[in-house]
Amino acid sequence: xxxxxxxxxxxxxxxxxxxxxxxxxxxxxxxxxxxxxxxxxxxxxxxxxxxxxxxxxxxxxxxxxxxxxxxxxxxxxxxxxxxxxxxxxxxxxxxxxxxxxxxxxxxxxxxxxxxxxxxxxxxxxxxxxxxxxxxxxxxxxxxxxxxxxxxxxxxxxxxxxxxxxxxxxxxxxxxxxxxxxxxxxxxxxxxxxxxxxxxxxxxxxxxxxxxxxxxxxxxxxxxxxxxxxxxxxxxxxxxxxxxxxxxxxxxxxxxxxxxxxxxxxxxxxxxx
Numbered sequence: 407x408x409x410x411x412x413x414x415x416x417x418x419x420x421x422x423x424x425x426x427x428x429x430x431x432x433x434x435x436x437x438x439x440x441x442x443x444x445x446x447x448x449x450x451x452x453x454x455x456x457x458x459x460x461x462x463x464x465x466x467x468x469x470x471x472x473x474x475x476x477x478x479x480x481x482x483x484x485x486x487x488x489x490x491x492x493x494x495x496x497x498x499x500x501x502x503x504x505x506x507x508x509x510x511x512x513x514x515x516x517x518x519x520x521x522x523x524x525x526x527x528x529x530x531x532x533x534x535x536x537x538x539x540x541x542x543x544x545x546x547x548x549x550x551x552x553x554x555x556x557x558x559x560x561x562x563x564x565x566x567x568x569x570x571x572x573x574x575x576x577x578x579x580x581x582x583x584x585x586x587x588x589x590x591x592x593x594x595x596x597x598x599x600x601x602x603x604x605x606x607x608x609x610x611x612x613x614x615x616x617x618x619x620x621x622x623x624x625x626x627x628x629x630x631x632x633x634x635x636x637x638x639x640x641x642x643x644x645x646x647x648x649x650x651x652x653x654x655x656x657x658x659x660x661x662x663x664x665x666x667x668x669x670x671x672x673x674x675x676x677x678x
Contacts, residue, residue, distance in 0.1 A: 412637050414439030417487040419480065421470060421527050422497025424451035426597035427547070430625035431494055434633045436462045440492065443483040445476075447497075470497045470523030473530070480530040484538075492636045493531035493544045495524050500599070502558040513561040520565035524572060528587070532580055541584025543636045546573045548591045550651045556659040566591075570647045577645035586644040588635050593651025595623040612660040618653025 418435050422428040424446035432444050432455060442463050446452035449467035456465040464486065468479040484490045498520050501512060524546050535542035551559060552566040570589050577587040594600060594613050600622070604610045614620050631650045634640055649655060 409438055409633075412438045412639070413492070413633070416440045416491040417483060417489050418442045418492035418494065418636070419445055419483045419490060419531065420494045420496060421445045421468075421476075421479070421523075422495070422547075424448050424455045424465075426496075426599060427592060427595060427625045427628045428494070428496035429455050430629040431496060431632045432463060433459055434626070434629035435492070435494075435636070436460070438633055438637070441487055443479070443486065445479045470495075470527055471518045473526050476526050476530045480534050484534050489538055489540070490531065490534045491540075491542050493527070493535075493542070494547075494632060494636070495527045495531075495545065496547045497523055497527075498547055498549075500559065500562040502603070503561075504558055505560040508561060516561040517565050517568075520562070521568040521572070524569050528572075528576055532576070532583075532585060535585050536580075536583050539583075542586075544576070544580075544585065544587045545632055545635055546576075546587070546589050548573070548589045548647050550591050550593045550649055550655055551659075552589075552591055552647065553649075554655060554659050557661060573647060574645045581644060586641075588640070588643055588645070589647030590628065590632055590635065591647045591649040591651070592628045593617065593623055593649070593654045595625060595628055597625055609660075616654055616657040616660055617651070618656060621652070623650065623652055 418440045420428055420432045420442055423432040423444035432442055435442055436459050444452045444456050444465045445468050447469050452465035456463040466479045466482045468475040528544055531544055546569050548569040549566040551563045552570040555563055573587055573589040580587055628650055631648060
């Protein structure tokens with residue numbers, strides 16, 4: 407099958423598509439023939455990303471933690487293009503803070519965006535797909551930290567483990583409607599969010615020595631895996647999370663002492 411037409415005629419929504427892996431995914435889906443709506447809290451960045459992609463993309467400003475906002479985003483995509491076939495939920499945030507120093511507010515904010523946000527988005531997307539009666543595919547961004555613990559990332563690991571399990575339950579409930587629900591679990595990937603961690607002296611070396619391929623992933627590599635999962639080539643995959651991590655799950659996660667912990671405010675944005 408020609409990859410340039412693998413998703414021809416399909417409509418996708420990419421939540422958290424203004425930056426990082428979400429933006430790379432938006433690019434890849436259009437390259438494969440889809441029309442997309444980039445949904446992000448950062449309206450200016452979402453608009454810029456859509457303009458960069460071209461005529462097959464548009465944008466909509468929405469907050470994944472607000473149910474009415476996400477319902478409006480899904481309705482916009484369906485009304486604009488007449489259908490919704492693919493949904494990618496890539497919005498996420500994180501902060502490295504020792505649990506004894508982390509505030510309840512920080513912990514809750516990470517859960518609200520990373521986990522509750524996936525629930526809110528998936529609920530709205532699934533309802534639209536059920537109404538259409540033609541099935542669809544939903545991809546939720548988890549992380550290797552769904553299965554690999556890391557010091558300083560209690561809130562992040564818990565949220566991503568929740569996404570992986572939520573994806574399984576959603577797949578069970580929606581299979582009778584012809585909707586596949588799958589997860590993508592990126593390892594360390596060069597994105598604006600991760601660059602803040604890798605800029606700390608010694609951090610890049612500490613992480614890359616724990617990756618069999620000896621480098622972080624590229625957003626485009628994650629996007630390629632998402633494109634596979636939403637295509638008919640993955641028609642027999644649902645409920646699973648695909649970990650794209652360069653072999654890092656065979657190793658121990660870098661110790662907290664090898665990188666700096668930060669209590670910087672958590673800011674909602676695109677994917678990592």
